[in-house]
Amino acid sequence: MILEAYHTQGRRDKILNFPRIATGNEQWLGDGFYFWQDYEFASWWGREKKCPKGKYPSSYDIYSANIEIDKDNFIDTVFNEEDYYEFVKKVEEFAKKFAKKFKKKPNLGEFNDFIADFDLWKEVEVIRFQDVPANNALIEVNDFFYKKRIQIRVNNPERISNFAHSKNLFCV
């Protein structure tokens, strides 16, 4: 099955042929390729994060891509109830053990490192997840954040195809 998604990057010297890897402890689900499920959030992300005032780049690019998924490589915490509750449970059980051992709450990076370092869930290559938009500009009813801001993290580049430049948008 194919999921079409969008990747946003600040303007670079050349059009990308492949998405950029996101690394660091701030990535919700660890290192990988991050996509927006909906174009409007891809565009919003460009305006919010890729348009530093008075700095290069002064525009951003949105790319489209196809992501190949099947039930064995995909955790869908957005639309699949069981996937969501199972995932939440794993995060919390890890956090309890970690806190007991290190006397502090783990951070995001530590959860992701644990999964990767112990070779857990190796077959899981695509995860769909969401955060809360909290952004009135993208909704039709003020303070009613009814839209899911959905992202897709891919950690196997072979799952990505048809990566193509979609639009260049100027920062305003």
Add this chain to the structure above:
Amino acid sequence: MYRNKVRMTMANWQKLNTEFYSVLNNITDVEWDKWMSEKDARKSMRQLELSLRAKIQEEKLLMESIEATQLYFETLSLMNQVPPKTSIIVKCSDPTDNYPYALAA
């Protein structure tokens, strides 16, 4: 906008849970400490590996794109091939319109 209607069965949580709990429930203090001390180095290695795999996939997609373009032009070229010094007569159904009647080779 709402094109991505992907509905499918859930992940194989029986397997994922077995893996997860076999580590989480059996990890020793020594293993926790070892993991904590080595995790940054492991992370760097993973990032390097991911970058290399991405580069390979990028090259593969580029090659596929080049091959597809070549195939397209080869097909186009074959379609345009006509025997020399011949003409293809294209008869229009309505002789009063302005379309050319014949395309010379």
